[in-house]
Amino acid sequence: RKEVEQDPGPFNVPEGATVAFNCTYSNSASQSFFWYRQDCRKEPKLLMSVYSSGNEDGRFTAQLNRASQYISLLIRDSKLSDSATYLCVVNRGTGRRALTFGSGTRLQVQP
């Protein structure tokens, strides 16, 4: 089983749509959770951290369910510029600094 699993997509949605990405992780000791965005042929960039209480940043909402080891990202009112690959990221547990990346979910927002 992969440490971090994501639906690879692609998700093809029209502008203005709401889209949700899901991610599961296998290491119950993981303590830090992030969503990164990666544009084609570019480096990944931090989109947002994911907190136990859930957090929102504009059109983006992230949720964490520790009991189910499940993370989600919701994008409302999709823009063309949201087209990218979204990577689910977890750390490896207490005292372990390295991050494990999911393979990513590709989003294509269409006009």
Place this chain on the structure above:
Amino acid sequence: SQTIHQWPATLVQPVGSPLSLECTVEGTSNPNLYWYRQAAGRGLQLLFYSVGIGQISSEVPQNLSASRPQDRQFILSSKKLLLSDSGFYLCAWSSPLVNTEAFFGQGTRLTVV
């Protein structure tokens, strides 16, 4: 503010040739440093990480090696490249505190021919 530099951006090397990719970080001390590789259309694979000078942890057995000769310098090397070494190599750094996000350099796209 902190910045990370990685070079070269693109590299084409013949099979059997050596490799040296360099990464430096500015604006922070004692960062955690990482080398990741991303094959075409695939996820990021952690190759090496370092929590201090001369301290290297290898994640995947392979013909690559890493070194950290200075606090903010991380080097990825190979003595003889294989075709399977082609990919997008990314250097990253994170705070020495636990549970923090990582920040990436712009990456090196390596093609072994």
